[in-house]
Amino acid sequence: MSLTLIANWKLHGSKSFSRDWLNSFNDSYQGSSLSSIGIAPPSIFIDDLTKHIDNPGISIGSQNVDHFPSGARTGEISADMVADAGGQFSLAGHSERRIFFQETNADIALKLDLISESSLIPILCIGESIDEKDQNKTEIILEQQIIESLSAGSKLQNLIIAYEPVWAIGSGSSAAPEEINSIHKLIKDIVQSRFSALDLQGVIYGGSVNIENAFPILEEEEVDGALIGGASLNGEEFAKIANIFNELKEL
C-alpha cells in the first residue's frame, strides 16, 4: 500500500519527543492498519524512531536527501544512508528546501533518482507561491515543476506527489477543498500525459491541514492523503486525522 498520511516534523523533535508522540498516537489511533502512515522526523532520529515503533506498519522517512550519492559534501545525508538507518521514504523538493536552500528542479530530479535507487518511496513536493497564484500561473508552475523534476532518462518507476501551495504552508489557512481537488486532477492528468510509464501512487495535499479542516479536504475524490506539518507534532491530533481518513476511505 502507498503512503497516504505523512507527518513532517521539520526541525522539531528529540528522542523523548518521539516516545511521547508514539504514546499519544497509539492512545488515539483507532484503525487496524497502519501501513499507509509515514513519519518524517529530522534524519538524526530515524534510526531511534524505527526501533521504538511497536507496530512495524508505520513507515519512517526523511524530509530531504542530498542530490549526490556520496562525496565531499559536509553536513549532507544520502538516500542510501536514510535506507541504512531504516528509512522507507523520502520527501524531495519541499518548498522550504526550495526557498531556504535554493534547491532547483534539476537538483530535485537527481534526488528523486537517488531516492528511488535506494528503494525508498519518493515523494515529490510541488506548489505555487502566492504571487504565482495571483498571476494565475499555478498550472504552468506545477507543470514546470513536474516536468523538470521528472527529467528525461529518469529511473523513477513510482512516485507520490504532495501538492503544497507555498502560501498555505504554516499559514493556518488551507486551500479550499474544491480547489485542491481540481488541482490534484490537473496534476494526475499532467503525469499521465507526459510520463505514462510512471506509476503515480497518489497525490496528497499539504498546507495547514488540521483536525478542523481534515474532513472536507480528505473527502475530496482526488485527494489521496495529506502531508501534515504543524498539526503532526501532536501525536493525538495526527491520530485523529488518520481516524477521519480511515473512516472516509473505509480502510
Ligand code: PGA
Ligand atoms: P503545515 O506544513 O501543515 O504546517 O502547513 C505542511 C508541510 O510543510 O509539509
